[in-house]
Amino acid sequence: MNHASPVPQLKPTVSLQARNVSKSFASGDIRSTVLHDLTLDVHAGELTLISGPSGCGKSTLLAILSGLQRPDGGHVIALDQDLNQLDSRAVERFRLLHTGFVFQGFNLFPALNALEQVELPLSYLGLSPTEARRRAIASLEEVGMGPRMGLRPSELSGGEKQRVAIARALAKEPDLLFADEPTSALDAANGQIVIDILHRIARTHGTTVLCVSHDPRLVGHSDRVLAMEDGRILSDRVPSQTSTPTSGLEGSSA
Amino acid sequence: MVALARKTLIYEWRRFLPAIVAVGFAGLLQLLQVALVLGIFGSAAVYITGSSGDLWAGYPGTQSVNLGRSIDAGVEMRLRMDPAVTAVEPFHWVDADWRGPSDTGGVSVFVSGINTRPDGMLFARALPPALRARLNEPDAVIVDRADLDNLGVGVGDSAVINGHRVRVVGVSNGLRALGGVNVVASLATAATLDTDPSNTNRMTYFVAKLRNPADAEDVAARLRGNTAFGNYDVWTAKDFARRSQLYWIFDTGAGAGVLFLAGIVFLVGVVITSQTLVAAVIGSIREYATLNALGVGVGALRKVVMEQAFWVGALGLLGSAVLGAFALMFARSRSVPVALGPWVTVACLSLCMGLAIVSGLAAMRSLRRADPATLLR
Numbered sequence A: 001m002n003h004a005s006p007v008p009q010l011k012p013t014v015s016l017q018a019r020n021v022s023k024s025f026a027s028g029d030i031r032s033t034v035l036h037d038l039t040l041d042v043h044a045g046e047l048t049l050i051s052g053p054s055g056c057g058k059s060t061l062l063a064i065l066s067g068l069q070r071p072d073g074g075h076v077i078a079l080d081q082d083l084n085q086l087d088s089r090a091v092e093r094f095r096l097l098h099t100g101f102v103f104q105g106f107n108l109f110p111a112l113n114a115l116e117q118v119e120l121p122l123s124y125l126g127l128s129p130t131e132a133r134r135r136a137i138a139s140l141e142e143v144g145m146g147p148r149m150g151l152r153p154s155e156l157s158g159g160e161k162q163r164v165a166i167a168r169a170l171a172k173e174p175d176l177l178f179a180d181e182p183t184s185a186l187d188a189a190n191g192q193i194v195i196d197i198l199h200r201i202a203r204t205h206g207t208t209v210l211c212v213s214h215d216p217r218l219v220g221h222s223d224r225v226l227a228m229e230d231g232r233i234l235s236d237r238v239p240s241q242t243s244t245p246t247s248g249l250e251g252s253s254a
Numbered sequence B: 001m002v003a004l005a006r007k008t009l010i011y012e013w014r015r016f017l018p019a020i021v022a023v024g025f026a027g028l029l030q031l032l033q034v035a036l037v038l039g040i041f042g043s044a045a046v047y048i049t050g051s052s053g054d055l056w057a058g059y060p061g062t063q064s065v066n067l068g069r070s071i072d073a074g075v076e077m078r079l080r081m082d083p084a085v086t087a088v089e090p091f092h093w094v095d096a097d098w099r100g101p102s103d104t105g106g107v108s109v110f111v112s113g114i115n116t117r118p119d120g121m122l123f124a125r126a127l128p129p130a131l132r133a134r135l136n137e138p139d140a141v142i143v144d145r146a147d148l149d150n151l152g153v154g155v156g157d158s159a160v161i162n163g164h165r166v167r168v169v170g171v172s173n174g175l176r177a178l179g180g181v182n183v184v185a186s187l188a189t190a191a192t193l194d195t196d197p198s199n200t201n202r203m204t205y206f207v208a209k210l211r212n213p214a215d216a217e218d219v220a221a222r223l224r225g226n227t228a229f230g231n232y233d234v235w236t237a238k239d240f241a242r243r244s245q246l247y248w249i250f251d252t253g254a255g256a257g258v259l260f261l262a263g264i265v266f267l268v269g270v271v272i273t274s275q276t277l278v279a280a281v282i283g284s285i286r287e288y289a290t291l292n293a294l295g296v297g298v299g300a301l302r303k304v305v306m307e308q309a310f311w312v313g314a315l316g317l318l319g320s321a322v323l324g325a326f327a328l329m330f331a332r333s334r335s336v337p338v339a340l341g342p343w344v345t346v347a348c349l350s351l352c353m354g355l356a357i358v359s360g361l362a363a364m365r366s367l368r369r370a371d372p373a374t375l376l377r
Helices: A059-066 A090-098 A114-124 A127-142 A158-170 A188-205 B004-011 B013-047 B075-081 B128-134 B145-151 B188-191 B213-223 B235-252 B252-282 B287-295 B299-335 B342-369 B371-375
Strands: A016-025 A030-043 A047-053 A073-078 A099-102 A176-180 A206-213 A224-229 A231-237 B057-060 B085-098 B108-114 B142-146 B157-159 B165-172 B181-186 B205-210 B233-236
Touching: A016 A059, A016 A206, A030 A073, A030 A206, A030 A231, A030 B342, A047 A059, A047 A114, A047 A188, A059 A073, A059 A176, A059 A206, A059 B371, A090 A099, A090 A176, A099 B287, A114 A127, A114 A158, A127 A158, A158 A188, A158 B004, A158 B287, A176 A188, A176 B013, A188 A206, A188 B075, A188 B157, A188 B213, A231 B252, B004 B299, B013 B252, B013 B342, B057 B075, B057 B213, B057 B235, B075 B085, B075 B205, B085 B188, B108 B165, B108 B188, B128 B165, B142 B145, B142 B252, B145 B157, B145 B181, B165 B181, B165 B188, B205 B213, B205 B342, B213 B233, B213 B235, B233 B235, B252 B287, B252 B299, B287 B299, B299 B342
Parallel strands: A047 A206, A047 A224, A099 A176, A176 A206, B108 B181, B142 B165
Antiparallel strands: A016 A030, A016 A073, A224 A231, B057 B205, B057 B233, B085 B108, B085 B157, B085 B205, B142 B181, B157 B165
16 A cells, blocks of 8 residues: 655555544633534645644644644544543553654753753663664754754753754654644744655655644645634645645635 | 753753752751750760760769769779779869969869879879879869860969869860860869768769670670669760760750751752752743653653752762861861761752752652653643
C-alpha cells in the first residue's frame, strides 16, 4: 500500500482523528463555545496547516488533538488510541512516546546548550546516554544546527533557537509533531527555513505534522490547509505548490 | 542524563544566591548560638570536665555540681573497697563571701578545696602541677585571670574569705564560673574557710579513678544504692557534667531561648529560600511546561526542583560551615566561651538542610502552573 518514495502518497494513512469534538470556556457567567462539534482527519506524512484569525479556536483544537487538553464532548483518536480513555498519566506517557511540540516562544532552558536541550527529553524516554547523544546530534544536524550545538540560547538567533526547539521535538522520533505559530516570531528568511524543515520532516519521516498558524507564508508549503473561523472548519484544500499564498480553491466543509 | 538542576543553578546563580545566603546564615546563626550557649554553660561543669576523675560520689539528687551537699566521709572507704577503683580524692566545695583589698564590696565565691599533689585528679586539666604546688602554702588560693578585676586583687595580694585571711598565689586560665567566682584552695585551706559546723567529718564529693574508665557505667551502678555510709549517689563524670550543664541551660531559660531562636531562624530561612526557589521555578515555567508537553512527567519536574533545593541547601551549609569555623576560631582567640560537639554541629546543619528541603517542597507547588496548554495561547 505504502510507497517508500518522497512523492506524495495517493492514499495516506489517517493518524489523527477528531470526532464531534466540542469545547467551551466559561469566563464569569459567560460561556463561550470555542469548538463546535468538529470532525477532522489528519494524515501521516503530510504537513497540515490550520489557519484562521486569532480567536478562531485553532490553538484550542491543537491542544485537544495533541492531548494537552480534554474536549468537553467527542473523541480524539491518535494513532488508533482514544485519548479520552487514557488517564492523565497515560496521556503524558502517550505524549512522551509519540508526540513532539514546537511553540511560538522557543522555551529553551537558558542554562543548557543546544545539544543538552535536545538530549534532555530523550533522557526521560529511557534511552542510554550514548543513544540519546547520537539521536540529539543527528536531529540537530538535520535542522542544520550541527555546527552550533555547543551554544546556549543567549548565543543563538531566533531562527536558530526555533531550529533547536524543532530538533528537540524531532529527536524523540515522534509520530505526531505539533507546531503552534512556529514562524510568527521569525523574520522571512528564518521563517522560510523553519517551514522547509517542518515540511521535510513530514515527508522523510512520515510524521504527521500539524501546524497552527496565521502566517500566509506557510500556506504554499503545506500539503493541506484547513481554514478555521469561529470554531468551525470552513475550508479544507490542497494548495498549489508555489511559495506564494493562494486563495481557497477546493473548499469542503468538515 | 542532562543535569538540568545543577546547570541551571550554576548558570543562573544570581537568582539562587539569596536562597543560598539565607540557608548559609541560618546555619551560621544556629551554630553560633548553640556554640555560645554550650560554651557559656559548659563552664558550669568545669569542675568535672577539668578533672580527670571517672566517677563522682555526692549527695543523692544533686542537680548541678555547684549545688552539692556534704556526704559522710566514710563513703571514701566504700569507694576504695571496690576493686575497679584505683584512687579516690575528696572535693570540698564551700560557698563563701570574698572581701578584697580594694573597694569591691562582697563577692560571692565558690571555693574548691582540692588535693594539691601533682597527680591529683581535681582540676588536673585546668591547673599545671607547678601552680598546684603553690597551694600547699597555708591559706594560699588561686583565682582565674578573668576574675582578677571582679575580686579587686593581683597575684600576691591578700583578701578575706568568710572572715579568714587568704593570699592569691597564682592565676589560672579557663576556670570561670557561672553565677560567681571560682577560688581554688588546698583541702586544708578549704576546711578552714568552711564555717558550717555540720560539715565536720563530711565532704561534698568524692572523685574516683578507675582501672578501666570504660567500665564507669557498671561501676557507678554497683556503688550506687548502698546506704551503709548514709545517703550518697554515684555518677559517671560524663553524666554528672551533662546534668550540671543542662540544669544551667534550662534553669536560666537559655535552652528555651535557643529553641525559640532556632524556630525563628528556621521560619525566616524557609520564607526567603522558598520564595527564591518559587521565583526560579516561575522564571522557567514555560520551559517546564514544554517538557511536560513533550511527555516529561510532573514527578520528574518536581525532582528537578527538589534537586535544586538540595544543592541550595548543600552550598548554604558549606558556607555556614566555613564561616562558622572562622567565627569559632575568632571567638576562641578572644577567650569567648564557645563549645561545639560533632553531634550538635550535625544537628544544626541538618536543621538547615531541612530548611532547604521544606522550601523545595513549597516551591514544588508552583509547578502546578506548568500547564502546557497555556503555551498555546
